[in-house]
Amino acid sequence: MRIDIITVVPELLKSPFEASILKRAIDAGHVEVYVHNLRDYATDNYKSVDDYQYGGGAGMVMLIEPIDACISKLKSERSYSEIIYMTPDGETFDQKMANSLSLKENIIILCGHYKGVDQRVRDSLITKEISIGDFVLSGGELGAAVVCDAIIRLIPGVLGNETSALTDSFQDGLLAPPIYTRPREYKGMHVPELLFSGNFPKIEKWREDEAYKRTQRLRPDLLEE
Incomplete structure (x- = not known):
């Protein structure tokens, strides 16, 4: 399995994949995890990835252009089973969903930030929207780490005892x-x-x-x- 995570704060996603079961799974070749800085796909000199929302209102909105550019580049290199957006109003993540996602070959996880993403991202680029609970975090990075942990541990060979996950x-x-x-x-x-x-x-x-x-x-x- 390969997991590509798109974020504006890649630093938040370093430690979860540098220790414990997740690191061992990566080192053993059971899964590949890549973190992509969305600012690398910004179109201006300021590396802007957000702007004010049309119609007024508090909170900045993530721009569609850099998100589309990043996802398009990844899709040009391989096919993806799911393109996931982490958002508080998504489908609540559970064990059944973790089981299903663990069987996928390649997935992209887009981490929301600020007020969220331009709706056109959700309408045209995203195949699945996930929430880890009825609360709001500063961004989708911690939620993405939770989802990755839950699905990676289900991949055959990751846990020492293959039956361990079945009795969770x-x-x-x-x-x-x-x-x-x-x-x-x-x-x-x-x-x-x-x-x-x-x-x-x-x-x-x-x-x-x-x-x-x-x-x-x-x-x-x-x-x-």
């Missing part, structure tokens, strides 16, 4: 069950005895029941879906 919360519509590790007893708190029984069918049934109970308690809306 939301993969089967439920929250994950409780998990335990050493020590067996700590300050009077004990690990359930069943987990030491070696009876794996019963352990699996216990995990399923606990996942359901946790979901019912914390996220009953998932059961309604």
Whole structure:
């Protein structure tokens, strides 16, 4: 998979891809991530990428010209499955969407900034709009990093144990069950005895029941879906 991220503040996207699982995935060749500075595609000497909005109102708007130039250059070099725009009014990102995007070959992620982008960008260049929640950030960079993390970890070979991602919360519509590790007893708190029984069918049934109970308690809306 190749991910191209378009931004006006590329510095915000350095650290997420220079550590932990994402860095290992890149180093191992499971994914390529490229960050493009939108100012490199500006058409004036001031490297302007925004202007005042027509009709008046507060907030600057990202210009269509540099965005179109950057996306057009990338599309001239390869085909893309999705061209994503990170925006608060996009479709809410979830595990189902992460699973779907992890199967794509090449994607572009455009990070919104200022008041947003000229509507013509959304009408003519974007294939998918994503929000990571009902709140507003200073820009789409942090949201893009969240999306990348969620989809890259699903790519085969990225996680050490291929089944690990399959047991994450939301993969089967439920929250994950409780998990335990050493020590067996700590300050009077004990690990359930069943987990030491070696009876794996019963352990699996216990995990399923606990996942359901946790979901019912914390996220009953998932059961309604």
